[in-house]
Amino acid sequence: MKIDLSVEAGGVRMASPLLMASGTFGFGREMDAFYDLSILGGICSKGLTVAPRLGNDPPRAAETASGMLNSVGLQNPGIDAFLEHELPFMRQTGCKTIVNIAGYSVEDYVAMAEKLTDEAIDAIELNLSCPNVRTGCMLIGSDPLQLTEVIQAVRAVTDKPIWAKLTPNVTSISQMAVAAADAGADAVVLINTLMGMAVDWKTRRPILKNNTGGLSGPAIKPVALRMVSEVYQQVDIPIIGVGGILCAEDVLDFMVAGASAVQIGTANLISPCAAVKITHDLRQLLGKENLTRISTLTGTLQLWS
Amino acid sequence: MKIDLSVEAGGVRMASPLLMASGTFGFGREMDAFYDLSILGGICSKGLTVAPRLGNDPPRAAETASGMLNSVGLQNPGIDAFLEHELPFMRQTGCKTIVNIAGYSVEDYVAMAEKLTDEAIDAIELNLSCPNVRTGCMLIGSDPLQLTEVIQAVRAVTDKPIWAKLTPNVTSISQMAVAAADAGADAVVLINTLMGMAVDWKTRRPILKNNTGGLSGPAIKPVALRMVSEVYQQVDIPIIGVGGILCAEDVLDFMVAGASAVQIGTANLISPCAAVKITHDLRQLLGKENLTRISTLTGTLQLWS
Amino acid sequence: MDKIPADPAGQRHGIKYDPVTTCEVAALVRLNSDTSQLTLKAPRIAAAAEPGQFVNLEAGHFLRRPIGVMAVDRQQGLVQLGIRVQGRGTEWLSRLRPGTVLSVMGPLGKGFQLEGYRRVITVGGGTGVFPLYYVQQMCREQGIDGIAVCGYRSKADSVLTDHYRAAGCQVLFASDEGDLDVEGHAAAALEQLLQSLEMDRQEDTLIAACGPNIMMQAVAKIADVYQYDCQVSLEERMACGVGVCLVCVCKTKTKTGEANSRCCVDGPVFPAKEVVW
Amino acid sequence: MDKIPADPAGQRHGIKYDPVTTCEVAALVRLNSDTSQLTLKAPRIAAAAEPGQFVNLEAGHFLRRPIGVMAVDRQQGLVQLGIRVQGRGTEWLSRLRPGTVLSVMGPLGKGFQLEGYRRVITVGGGTGVFPLYYVQQMCREQGIDGIAVCGYRSKADSVLTDHYRAAGCQVLFASDEGDLDVEGHAAAALEQLLQSLEMDRQEDTLIAACGPNIMMQAVAKIADVYQYDCQVSLEERMACGVGVCLVCVCKTKTKTGEANSRCCVDGPVFPAKEVVW
Numbered sequence A, B: 001m002k003i004d005l006s007v008e009a010g011g012v013r014m015a016s017p018l019l020m021a022s023g024t025f026g027f028g029r030e031m032d033a034f035y036d037l038s039i040l041g042g043i044c045s046k047g048l049t050v051a052p053r054l055g056n057d058p059p060r061a062a063e064t065a066s067g068m069l070n071s072v073g074l075q076n077p078g079i080d081a082f083l084e085h086e087l088p089f090m091r092q093t094g095c096k097t098i099v100n101i102a103g104y105s106v107e108d109y110v111a112m113a114e115k116l117t118d119e120a121i122d123a124i125e126l127n128l129s130c131p132n133v134r135t136g137c138m139l140i141g142s143d144p145l146q147l148t149e150v151i152q153a154v155r156a157v158t159d160k161p162i163w164a165k166l167t168p169n170v171t172s173i174s175q176m177a178v179a180a181a182d183a184g185a186d187a188v189v190l191i192n193t194l195m196g197m198a199v200d201w202k203t204r205r206p207i208l209k210n211n212t213g214g215l216s217g218p219a220i221k222p223v224a225l226r227m228v229s230e231v232y233q234q235v236d237i238p239i240i241g242v243g244g245i246l247c248a249e250d251v252l253d254f255m256v257a258g259a260s261a262v263q264i265g266t267a268n269l270i271s272p273c274a275a276v277k278i279t280h281d282l283r284q285l286l287g288k289e290n291l292t293r294i295s296t297l298t299g300t301l302q303l304w305s
Numbered sequence C, D: 001m002d003k004i005p006a007d008p009a010g011q012r013h014g015i016k017y018d019p020v021t022t023c024e025v026a027a028l029v030r031l032n033s034d035t036s037q038l039t040l041k042a043p044r045i046a047a048a049a050e051p052g053q054f055v056n057l058e059a060g061h062f063l064r065r066p067i068g069v070m071a072v073d074r075q076q077g078l079v080q081l082g083i084r085v086q087g088r089g090t091e092w093l094s095r096l097r098p099g100t101v102l103s104v105m106g107p108l109g110k111g112f113q114l115e116g117y118r119r120v121i122t123v124g125g126g127t128g129v130f131p132l133y134y135v136q137q138m139c140r141e142q143g144i145d146g147i148a149v150c151g152y153r154s155k156a157d158s159v160l161t162d163h164y165r166a167a168g169c170q171v172l173f174a175s176d177e178g179d180l181d182v183e184g185h186a187a188a189a190l191e192q193l194l195q196s197l198e199m200d201r202q203e204d205t206l207i208a209a210c211g212p213n214i215m216m217q218a219v220a221k222i223a224d225v226y227q228y229d230c231q232v233s234l235e236e237r238m239a240c241g242v243g244v245c246l247v248c249v250c251k252t253k254t255k256t257g258e259a260n261s262r263c264c265v266d267g268p269v270f271p272a273k274e275v276v277w
Ligand SMILES: Cc1cc2nc3c(=O)[nH]c(=O)nc-3n(C[C@H](O)[C@H](O)[C@H](O)COP(=O)(O)OP(=O)(O)OC[C@H]3O[C@@H](n4cnc5c(N)ncnc54)[C@H](O)[C@@H]3O)c2cc1C
Pocket: B062, B063, C054, C063, C064, C065, C066, C067, C068, C069, C081, C082, C083, C084, C085, C086, C087, C088, C089, C090, C091, C127, C130, C131, C234, C235, C236, C237, C238, C268
């Protein structure tokens, strides 16, 4: 049976619903040594800022039950170096290029969006949710007014699809998603990491030098799924689901709950070829159920009344 | 070496920092068959409501990575039946009796607090955070104004220690904790469950009949620890730490981060005698580090600057 | 693993009775494509378990999994379980190897109440045939007349048929495909059986059912029509297994109205008349 | 387990090179109270691993654990690792049994660059003595003069001393308690050694260090004073091990200023002069 994995989400048509989540795939270079990246839907670049950033001091990772905390803190070469050195590579992978940008202010987002708007990229992912930098994007992303302002301002300078990546560290994710949709985002990406901490009681010190970090991995999947399902009932723009996906069943859970595409993050860190296996297994699972088009699954969850 | 596990938290002196979390220990009857409950600091009763409740339809539990979702929905005999049939039993366990109450309105909380104020109980735990009933306590617990109103109203009718159990499903846990302290709570209990969902993509149905449920277990420990540490820096009333504690090291992580006592929830469901083992191990670990009083650990975490 | 390790004996001040023990896997035998028979060295459970009771087993994931006791060998301290692969936990259990040590809680729950009955008709479908085999074993031990009705999808799918025959009870095997004694469900087979029985032993006969809900409901109805006592073993998702978490409830009738009873301690076996289907 | 299972061969369209393989544990030998030697059947890794490279191992918890390659047997396809128990993962690894199958990623990272050197002085402390043993093995294979300085807390704590002796290099064992060749740290022992060496081979000698940061820093300083080339193997908490997550960084000097380099792919071995301590 021929199985069609292609999907359309937030203004981007992709050969597969699998996007590689920002910060877990670099710019694709390292992974290119392991497999043919054209099997992917797309790659979300590491989060970029206007100026290059060294990021936080190490330790930057802590293991938790079925998850990990990271406090990388947006180490990146800056948008200009990205455009010069990394984008050309990303363009020729054969999958879509999503550029993740993180700002400290509305101006930052606008400045980067302006630079990207004439480049051969497929979408801009606004990181409104990084918990690892002291001021900036997570604060913006937890206030509907600021979120609206950023998205409107970016919308004003670019025709590229805008994906708003939201933080789960809020009282109402639907409120934020509605704000994003109203402000003109083409899709919402749910979710970035949950803010967490790990402690070594013996040394009386947090494990991460940044004290807190972002929790990712299977531990957060139930939270992410709940948010996808909740937002699916509230907004009309497509949802890209992220959080704890390790296997093909996880992908399908997210799609059924309302995601048009998904992102794979931490799974890449445990198995660099995770996406290859998931792609293979998706075909198998769909085949067994006589489902030929994965895109038909989106939002098919029937809630109990 | 003689090791002193006693602590004082929120107006209650306890022989041990280990409290059994509401909803995971019934009223202590079943566990009494397994061990001597007087080794515990205290037992938090199953959440009580003014009228008896049947709770939600099953399935009420779903397994997740390093955690579980529950949607029990406050099945309980009602406050009156509790006072008549369960409280007498709890009184004679030899550990402290904390009564967890959940209301749909300010009046509910006040009505129950009034009934409890002349009873031989040690503290009232206000459940401002149950995610499994459609209206009511979690909504109250995510709005600082309603939270303030409930606590003030309860404060007005009782001299019993008031513990405010907060929901993690908020943008700012410190804002909520500050509100609780200002309103007159004697302690904050952090955290109740994270709202989550589990899905069976094949049947296109949520696993829980209630669609969503509360996520507990080790998966949420990093979130809980972060909230304890954050609130410890912001409020002066004691913190009772809850979320994913399975072993003695977990207890110490929470205390170092700022908890004066802790609650053990899901661990009880996997090992009914979990608290016995944790108590034993606490003594061992403290002994090895030449620490004789566990209470001296509270808040000793040195954050990286 | 996030599992709380079982504590070495002697370190547990205050313990009265710990329902958790660590047991070694003695054997794992595949019965058919998706079903296995797991034998545990668990003397305490073997000594105490009654038919219809279950154990709550470590299964490689966060929560334990409830599995009914299928047979015990009290002399050798062995407990047998029949496991059908449903999902990740039973899949993990079905790949255990002898020598592996597992954390097992039990025996748990209220089993079948056989006292006072002189004849027991077990009606099993799906995995229900496993715990009911223990009922027939017990009947034999106690000199109670046993009749076993077992329903399968097909002959290929049938398990424990030799066990049941060897247990000395009268047997009636039904299959949807009609390639066994009777064509149809276990409930249909029960009805055939009841029609063939003399109608004079209603008071001393118990019908004990375990299987899919829809089958048990049908059995309960038949029992009611033919005026036999009936007990059914219900299945619900569990967490604690000891009655504290209220996760495993099923609707029952009580004097004061409907209640949510806990399958794990109030059941899993309930008088059929008390169940709200 | 949440671990993504390794996929059966032939099902992986698009794979160019999967750094992950599943390997069987061939042996686990306890070296002392907290240290073990793990032997894996891993022909591909044995064939490819260079001294200073590491593997990222499944360790019973969520993340893999990085462990340096201590020795290889290319003929038999074996890889040896020396593991000191630090926490939950190494504890789990140290209780492995022969026959268990593990997911192993590797070989990873940049190892020691021995090319062009005619003499290599390894300076190891703590678990650093394990990967450095492989350096000495390689020196022997390549006809490079080897001198091994190993620092231990005490004689009781010393490991691999026989291995090093058998590797044919000159050895100098130091211990804090003074119950071995030299009293004091490995760095102090290195200084003694350098004083005793003729000062005419600076250009063709490499000092290769691995151990606690403070030791490596001291070694780097001594190397600088005595004008020897020096390479150090840094340790930082890792996740991916392949350079994509930026979790494992250490500060280094580059032409354009300070950078956060990735220990896993830019290192773990760096020229000592490039490290910002
Ligand atoms: C009292 C009792 C006795 C049982 N006896 C047997 C037996 O003898 N043989 C046998 O093969 N099976 C038996 N079962 C069913 C068995 O417990 C489930 O098939 C098993 O829990 C499924 O787990 P899983 O990990 O394979 O499935 P998953 O779907 O991966 O499990 C996820 C979660 O759902 C729960 N769950 C899923 N399906 C069921 C179910 N049908 N009933 C209860 N919980 C479920 C699991 O316990 C777990 O918490 C019994 C169940 C109960 C309640």
